């Protein structure tokens with residue numbers, strides 16, 4: 001069974017919890033809100049699947065990797081699209097195509113007062129919530145199982161996430177179902193802990209005496225492409 005002795009050997013992707021047929025693994029937050037697998041030994045049959053699927057495993061399947069990476073630079077021509085995304089809006093362009101052919105898009109959105117979670121979208125309106133970087137570890141919840149179900153149902157699926165999340169999903173889905181799965185990972189310097197974000201929101205709301213109703217981790221319209229400033233709107237109105 002999976003046992004994390006070094007926190008750096010786990011990104012909280014949920015591949016191990018998703019593959020366990022006995023639901024023996026619960027993803028449990030640590031003091032900073034980072035998710036780690038916790039095994040209920042009374043349910044575990046020691047089948048070893050959870051260790052095998054983990055992308056931090058030395059035997060992680062790289063057979064589908066290109067021998068040489070192929071690199072292109074791109075951004076959308078439509079400046080409105082670019083302004084609504086964090087970077088060049090390539091995610092929006094590719095996800096537009098997937099939705100146009102009847103596919104499903106998964107990405108990072110919000111729930112419960114700006115808690116960052118992965119969600120499923122079937123329309124462009126739902127997908128739009130995924131635009132923009134959220135600099136927090138996203139809670140994957142049962143998303144991996146939903147992705148596999150969609151693929152088994154014959155749907156085309158686009159999943160967008162951090163490189164460690166996409167590699168975990170890639171491993172969990174397996175080579176047989178990979179044909180209809182499009183993975184987009186982002187250039188990533190790492191994710192801050194969810195509780196840091198939760199507590200920062202609480203601190204700001206206390207300081208201002210008002211509730212936050214809108215957030216943008218990097219507001220291009222106000223601060224351009226390069227600035228790294230979080231922007232908040234409070235229910236008293238105005239941006240901070």
Ligand SMILES: Cc1cc2nc3c(=O)[nH]c(=O)nc-3n(C[C@H](O)[C@H](O)[C@H](O)COP(=O)(O)OP(=O)(O)OC[C@H]3O[C@@H](n4cnc5c(N)ncnc54)[C@H](O)[C@@H]3O)c2cc1C
Nearest residue numbers: 085086087088089090091107108132134160161187188189
């Ligand atoms: C945690 C994090 C670290 C980053 N580090 C770097 C960096 O070091 N250098 C750099 O150049 N750029 C970094 N980025 C920016 C990233 O490369 C851009 O977001 C990307 O280029 C998006 O381009 P876009 O305009 O096509 O996407 P957008 O339309 O802005 O869409 C953003 C996409 O990112 C996904 N996403 C957003 N937040 C998260 C999250 N918390 N977890 C998983 N997926 C998420 C969404 O699902 C969506 O698909 C980082 C982004 C994140 C989320």
Ligand code: SF4
Nearest residue numbers: 010011013014016054
């Ligand atoms: S599969 Fe993912 S969540 Fe499980 S131990 Fe490996 S990195 Fe952590």
Ligand code: SF4
Nearest residue numbers: 020044045047048050
């Ligand atoms: S060894 Fe098998 S049964 Fe035990 S936690 Fe891992 S996947 Fe579940």
